[in-house]
Amino acid sequence: MSTYTEKIREISQRLLKECKVEMVIGFRQGTLPMMNEPCIVRKPEEVERLVWDSNCGINLANYLTNRKEKIGVVAKGCDSRNIVTHILENKIKREQLVIIGVPCQGMIDKRKIAAGVQGEILSVAEADGEVTVQTAAGAQTFKKAEVLQQNCSVCTHRNPVIHDEMVAEPVAEQTGVDPYADVAAIEAMSAEERWKFFEELLAPCIRCYACRNACPLCYCPTCFVDESKPQWVGKGQDPIDVRTFHFLRAYHCAGRCTDCGACERACPVGINMRLLTKKLNKDCLALYGWEAGLAEDKRPALDTYKANDPENFIH
Amino acid sequence: MENPYLPYPVRIDDIVVESEDRNLKTFKFVFLNPEDEQKFAYRAGQFAELSIAGVGEIPIGIASSPVEKGFIKFTVNKAGVVTSHLHNMQVGDVMGVRGPLGNWYPWDMLEGKNVLIVGGGFAFTTLRSSIIYMLDPANRKKFKNINVVYGARTPGMLLYKDELIEWEKRDDIHMHITVDGTKDPNWKYNVGFVPPITEQKAPQGDADSYAIVCGPPIMIKFTQPVLEKLGYDHDHIILSLENRMKCGIGMCGRCGIGRELVCKDGPVFTLAQINRTPREY
Amino acid sequence: MKNLLELMGIEADRIHFSWISSAESTKFVKVVNEITAKVKALGPNQRFVKQAAKVA
């Protein structure tokens, strides 16, 4: 992975020196294991800050919304799909961007690692498809494939869909994965069980809105949960209000979500709210053959009408 | 332990439409429990939370004056959820008032001084309270010259018109009423924004003079250099700030500007104090 | 939206969509009767209903 870092620095330095961009948005080394911090680099001599490894799960498209500058942005597959969505939704212009594409092999799920070791994690290193975790008790090694974020493990768009630069040759896309097995399992439950399932899933929610704010799709100037005229949803911890927030937020992402996993990754209490957005992704694919953010010249499924759109939900 | 979040129940006793656009109404409240009036002892410059069950609360400056007994008055601009609801309420309806809250204009410090009042728009409410207080026969001799510059967009937007006319007639207060513009040929007062009228009409500042300024941010911004030019020191310029508030008692945290809380340490600050504080209002 | 509500545990027979022209009075009566029968069979809805905030 360190070759990725070198290449990102090299490209960024060139872009900044040649004044092709005013800034590069990428990641810098975090202060904790498995955490990198999105950052901005404005000067060629500052590119040494930039890093790349399997802890860059935050979606950088989120940091492009409504910016006016010329920007170089580091983008893995899902980031690039959200950049496409941003362009389609007029949140950024294509000509403002120099997209530094990163073929991605998946991001590490820090919760999986934490669950797999005893005690506090002191450091994490990765090499050759293996992740070595150091704790007070000693070192423990995992196969990277086994500790990927769930969305990465079923991802079929690892390579950037648009890019101006590439830091490496494209990687092989995964085949034969079933991205929607988890959703199908819930669909197979009874209504009663499903209600209960989500009740338990959402019970730890503290309404910090990290999921919403980590999501590149959630850029409304005033989110519906924050509206007071009218007030759509109660602001307290009542379980119905919490559920209403998650349900409507997911719905607002219908046909737009790339399952980048930023929401789940950002959640401080480990809620897999992706089960809601993924249901919509699954339906979009099944009903309209649509996956978000794959092409700049295609309008989103929920943005277009076709005579053959499925209408069997109409009584 | 007293519960500072529990409002006193009040009945709406009178509603007066103040402005031609009908967006400003003055509500007169009477306490349901007469003993609550004693507990609500206030000074000119303070505010209170108007509290409507099922809707919410809104901090509003007290427009009545401590020397007026038996009721309290608030002039409310229709803007958000609570104020819009309040504008639809009727005489006789019951709601709550919580307060008095915040500090007041520094009346002890102002004794024996000249007082210049500069007000704009519907921020004139606590200034009305102040003028009534100073003009009270028991208080008037405590202050030297009183000058008032008060402006609104049009004559129809001026608050408390009957009282303005009465004050105009008096010789112990100098009124300088102005409007941004008017088509009324009979308008006999000033025309122009508050800052230039202040520059023309207000007396010079000195060690014995204080200016109290209350109005929209843009008015405050342009009045400040005028007052400096007239010779008012920054610690002789007294401002009343507004910020979004909820608790009104310095606990919920949102109205903070630096270490000061507008609701509890303010809303009244001197310009000298504000200069040392981030301008987050 | 219907699909997502169903996923969250709202019974399928509670949510119905229809397309009825103002001229189709017979269809309107038929659809309304069918829907009310289905919803009545499910009984009063207890989900996504907030009687009072469940908080401290």
Next chain:
Amino acid sequence: MKVIKIDKNQWSQGLEQLRNAFRLFGPVGNGKASSIQELAPGQAPDLTFANTRLSPKNLVFPQSEVMLNYSLDPDDPERNILKEAPKDYAPRAVIGMRPCDAKALSLVKMNFDTDQYQDPYWLNLYNATTFVGLACDAPASTCFCTTAGCGPYHEEGLDVLLVSQKDGYLAKPLTDKGDQLLKAAGWSQAADADKVIADAKAAAEARIVSKVESDSLRAADTMALYGAPFWEDISFACLNCGTCTFSCPTCWCFDIQDEAYRKKGVRIRNWDSCMFPIFTVHTTGHNPRDTKLQRVRQRFMHKLKYFVDKYDQGIMCVGCGRCVRQCPVNIDIRRVSAMMNSMASAAQCAVGGK
């Protein structure tokens, strides 16, 4: 008050005895995400945790809490009159919270218990609770309590300090309330353990290696820090979620909301966050802290400067490390404080060198 020794075999028996006088709360191990919850009869607190994922501030400051209630029934003569909601302030005891979280409550108390106003909801719950702390012998690498005016054996805000031993606990009563709790549990075996505790404390403090640098902040110029050039760099990654503020034991901001349900209604308060844009927005739409930079700056300036100046009790942080561990984008208060502090100390050196 003498240190009491609690043998292992007296532990659960004493806890059950406490239930006659107290509702018991304690850490409940839920994998690694332990939280402080009410303990069911027979359930013992899980005292093997590092620290709970969320701070126990919700014990005295629930995230959502009914303050007032009222009738909206047109036929009710008392309609529209707001009344105090009934509350249960029966004695409660928390068994095994960390000293940092107790110190945090004593900092927060300065906000809710003032000369002019007392917040009855916070104070009634606080006063109804006996706080039994568990000294911290295995701190996390993100713990920096010792430089945040706190420590693994810090006693401030606690009624009893428990020190874990091989064969049970040493319990150091710190207040009358704590003394009474130990008596109520039937724990009375006095022990001469001052040196044992002092040694354990020194060893635990030595294990805290992480630091927050804040020594120059008290004397620093507020407006210079406010106008510092580093805020864009610090705030860039911020998502403006409320994770840091909601997980922080010393954050207390709240919102007040009315909820009406047909013929009745409640006024409730909910935790709020200075990270949220609507926290400060005026009805006119004007927002004094409209940008992410302003909001992030507010959070750190409040914790590390405004609070320091206002109360002269150090920083509004106890070094629990929750915001460091839980921030989704790794904004680290230690790094921010170091930047603010070094700017402040450089400014002081420049003045001193003249």
